[in-house]
Amino acid sequence: MKKITVPEILKMKAEGKKIPVLTAYDFQAARILDEAGIPLLLVGDSCGMVEAGYETTLPVTLEEMIYHCRAVARGRASALVVADMPFASYQVSRKEAKRNACRLVKEGGAEAVKLEGGVRMAETIRAIAEMDVPVMGHIGLTPQSVHRMGGYKVQGRSKTEAEALLEDARSIEEAGAFSIVLEGIPAPLAKEITASLSIPAIGIGAGPDCDGQVLVVNDMLGLIVGNKTPRFVKKYADLNRIISLAVGEFIKDVEEGKFPSKEHTY
Numbered sequence: 001m002k003k004i005t006v007p008e009i010l011k012m013k014a015e016g017k018k019i020p021v022l023t024a025y026d027f028q029a030a031r032i033l034d035e036a037g038i039p040l041l042l043v044g045d046s047c048g049m050v051e052a053g054y055e056t057t058l059p060v061t062l063e064e065m066i067y068h069c070r071a072v073a074r075g076r077a078s079a080l081v082v083a084d085m086p087f088a089s090y091q092v093s094r095k096e097a098k099r100n101a102c103r104l105v106k107e108g109g110a111e112a113v114k115l116e117g118g119v120r121m122a123e124t125i126r127a128i129a130e131m132d133v134p135v136m137g138h139i140g141l142t143p144q145s146v147h148r149m150g151g152y153k154v155q156g157r158s159k160t161e162a163e164a165l166l167e168d169a170r171s172i173e174e175a176g177a178f179s180i181v182l183e184g185i186p187a188p189l190a191k192e193i194t195a196s197l198s199i200p201a202i203g204i205g206a207g208p209d210c211d212g213q214v215l216v217v218n219d220m221l222g223l224i225v226g227n228k229t230p231r232f233v234k235k236y237a238d239l240n241r242i243i244s245l246a247v248g249e250f251i252k253d254v255e256e257g258k259f260p261s262k263e264h265t266y
C-alpha cells in the first residue's frame with residue numbers, strides 16, 4: 001500500500017475525497033487499522049481516558065504519548081501518524097512547545113503533531129510548523145479545556161461563539177497548520193468552517209459536511225466499559241460483548257478441565 005504523507009492528505013481534500021481517521025494507541029491496533037486502509041492514525045491523548053482510565057485527558061504526560069506513538073509508528077506501514085501534544089506540553093512557552101513537538105517526532109516516530117486551541121495558539125502552531133513539523137489544529141470542544149468549558153459541551157451555539165470559532169479556524173490555517181479537527185460543534189457551523197478553509201477539516205461530533213471524520217477507536221468498536229457513548233459515536237462492533245463471551249468460555253473450560261486439551265499440550 002502507498003505511504004500516506006501530509007501532501008497526500010491535502011490532495012484528498014483538493015480532490016473531494018473524504019478522509020477517515022481513527023485513534024490508535026498500540027502496535028496491534030495500528031497494524032489492523034493500517035491494513036484495513038485507514039489513511040491517518042491519530043495517537044490521541046484520549047488514551048488517558050480509554051486506556052489508562054483517567055477522568056480527563058489532563059494527566060497524560062509527554063512520556064506516555066511518546067510511548068504510545070512509538071508503538072503505533074511501529075505497527076503502521078502506510079498511514080500518516082499524528083500525535084497529540086498532551087496538556088502542559090505546549091501551553092507554557094513556545095520554546096517548550098517546539099522542543100516537545102520535536103520529541104514526538106524524534107522519539108515517538110510521529111509525522112505530525114496535534115494541539116488544541118485557536119487564535120491564542122496560532123503563534124505556537126507557526127513556530128512548530130516553521131521547524132517543518134506538520135501541525136493539526138483542534139478547535140470547538142477541546143477536551144484539555146474541560147474545566148473552562150465546565151464539562152464536555154457542544155461549543156459555538158451562539159453567534160459570538162460561532163464567529164470566534166470561524167476566526168480560530170482562519171488563524172490556524174494562516175499559521176501554517178496542514179489540517180484541523182472540529183470537535184463538538186453544530187453541523188451548519190462545521191460546514192461553514194470547512195468550506196472556508198483550504199486545509200482539510202476533520203470532524204468529530206461536527207456533522208457530515210467536514211472533509212473527514214475521526215472517532216476514538218474504542219468507542220466505535222464498543223470497547224468501552226461503563227462510559228455512556230456520546231451521541232455522535234456510531235458503534236460498528238460490540239467488542240465488550242465478544243470479549244466477555246470469550247472470557248466466560250475460557251473460565252468454564254478451565255473450571256471443567258477442558259482446557260488445555262491434547263491439541264494445546266506438548
Ligand code: KIV
Nearest residue numbers: 023044045046181214
Ligand atoms: O485525543 C483524541 O483522541 C482526539 C480526537 C478525539 C480528535 O483528540
